Amino acid sequence: MRGAGVRILVVGGGIAGLAAARTLRGWGATVEILERQAAPPGEGTGIYLPGNAVRALDTLGLGAQVAERAVHIRRQRTADHRGRVLFDVDVDELWDGVGACLALPRTDLHRVLLGGLDDVPIRWGQTPALVATDGAGVTLQTEEGHTDRYDLVLGADGVHSTVRRLVFDTDAVRPLGQYARRFLAPAGEPPHHDDRSATWSVLLGSGSAFLTIPIGNGHLYCYCDGPLDDPPAPLRDLLSDYADPVPTLLDALDTIGGASAVHAAQVEEVVLDSWSRTGVLLIGDAAHATSPNMAQGAAMAFEDAIVLAESLTTADSVTEALAAYERRRRPRTDWVLAQTHRRDRARTLPPALRNIVLRRIGRRIVRSNYLPLRAQP
Ligand SMILES: Cc1cc2nc3c(=O)[nH]c(=O)nc-3n(C[C@H](O)[C@H](O)[C@H](O)COP(=O)(O)OP(=O)(O)OC[C@H]3O[C@@H](n4cnc5c(N)ncnc54)[C@H](O)[C@@H]3O)c2cc1C
Numbered sequence: 001m002r003g004a005g006v007r008i009l010v011v012g013g014g015i016a017g018l019a020a021a022r023t024l025r026g027w028g029a030t031v032e033i034l035e036r037q038a039a040p041p042g043e044g045t046g047i048y049l050p051g052n053a054v055r056a057l058d059t060l061g062l063g064a065q066v067a068e069r070a071v072h073i074r075r076q077r078t079a080d081h082r083g084r085v086l087f088d089v090d091v092d093e094l095w096d097g098v099g100a101c102l103a104l105p106r107t108d109l110h111r112v113l114l115g116g117l118d119d120v121p122i123r124w125g126q127t128p129a130l131v132a133t134d135g136a137g138v139t140l141q142t143e144e145g146h147t148d149r150y151d152l153v154l155g156a157d158g159v160h161s162t163v164r165r166l167v168f169d170t171d172a173v174r175p176l177g178q179y180a181r182r183f184l185a186p187a188g189e190p191p192h193h194d195d196r197s198a199t200w201s202v203l204l205g206s207g208s209a210f211l212t213i214p215i216g217n218g219h220l221y222c223y224c225d226g227p228l229d230d231p232p233a234p235l236r237d238l239l240s241d242y243a244d245p246v247p248t249l250l251d252a253l254d255t256i257g258g259a260s261a262v263h264a265a266q267v268e269e270v271v272l273d274s275w276s277r278t279g280v281l282l283i284g285d286a287a288h289a290t291s292p293n294m295a296q297g298a299a300m301a302f303e304d305a306i307v308l309a310e311s312l313t314t315a316d317s318v319t320e321a322l323a324a325y326e327r328r329r330r331p332r333t334d335w336v337l338a339q340t341h342r343r344d345r346a347r348t349l350p351p352a353l354r355n356i357v358l359r360r361i362g363r364r365i366v367r368s369n370y371l372p373l374r375a376q377p
Pocket residue numbers: 011012013014015016017034035036037046047048049053126127128156157158159160161162163180181182265267283284285286289292295296297298299301
């Protein structure tokens with residue numbers, strides 16, 4: 001199919017929506033984006049992009065721009081909550097021949113994706129109210145009263161997708177019983193800074209974890225997850241027996257606003273039997289969000305965008321393309337989902353046993369988690 005003359009609306013200007021708008025415009029379609037927020041995000045935390053995410057960014061033609069703003073992460077270190085190292089992974093080697101692993105501020109990634117839109121317009125501050133499909137196309141009306149017709153509507157509107165609610169008769173969101181908190185902290189002075197500068201580093205507690213990733217400009221991206229208590233335990237309580245750098249980073253957090261500087265959310269996944277209805281397709285988190293413990297959300301969203309444009313190019317109709325797309329994407333997103341479950345199960349082991357297992361075979365487990373993702377999507 002040729003893209004010229006095909007009209008596509010992308011609902012959601014996040015990672016998946018912006019990437020898809022770029023690949024579909026590249027295919028030749030007329031594309032527009034509907035975004036609920038009134039403006040691009042002015043602040044955020046960090047994001048870690050494993051090798052397959054960076055390879056996909058290269059395919060999108062945006063890899064160099066992202067790399068310029070990012071820290072090249074070379075090692076992943078896993079330790080117990082006292083800081084005793086359980087195993088190290090050389091991620092340059094793990095992703096050799098695929099792509100570097102990068103970490104950067106989320107706002108920088110967003111800026112690069114927005115810059116990659118060329119002439120695709122974004123209608124900020126708008127959201128769908130009604131989506132009706134018929135054999136000839138899709139009619140979408142916004143809350144703001146604007147109605148238009150499209151050949152394809154993409155729901156790229158995240159875990160709590162409105163497109164999914166309006167078109168798919170199912171509630172696909174599953175809470176995972178975890179609560180995640182993220183903040184940015186100063187990276188600190190040497191020697192800690194040198195030691196951590198290119199290392200993704202996690203401390204594992206009992207039912208909780210604390211992760212640091214350098215993202216450049218003297219910032220560390222800190223991520224902590226723990227049980228979903230009501231109300232959630234204060235970070236100081238949850239992490240009271242953690243070794244440095246945790247207490248130092250919590251002190252630093254106090255100086256930059258404490259709880260008000262923390263982005264907190266419960267961890268959820270999205271599981272659906274099918275991602276499409278006539279003329280409507282869900283992509284990114286709206287279709288297949290998982291726990292972030294594999295850091296594959298952005299990679300899957302970029303790959304969705306690439307595979308969708310390829311599927312449209314080789315199919316004779318939108319319907320055929322959506323079926324081919326799903327056949328190709330399913331095994332990969334299912335794999336990621338299964339690995340996130342595997343990793344979550346390991347959290348339930350008694351820490352002493354978990355530590356023995358991870359010391360022995362931690363590196364092998366990480367390799368097996370990511371091995372199939374080295375292949376092209
Ligand atoms: C705590 C945490 C840490 C994570 N860390 C990483 C990581 O390090 N690496 C990684 O790769 N992934 C990570 N992820 C996952 C990653 O953030 C997501 O997979 C990714 O953001 C998905 O992109 P998306 O565009 O599908 O959804 P979103 O990023 O949620 O974007 C959806 C967009 O749609 C808009 N929208 C929503 N509703 C509407 C509506 N009704 N109308 C119009 N627009 C709408 C939103 O405003 C937003 O702009 C993490 C996730 C969590 C929860």
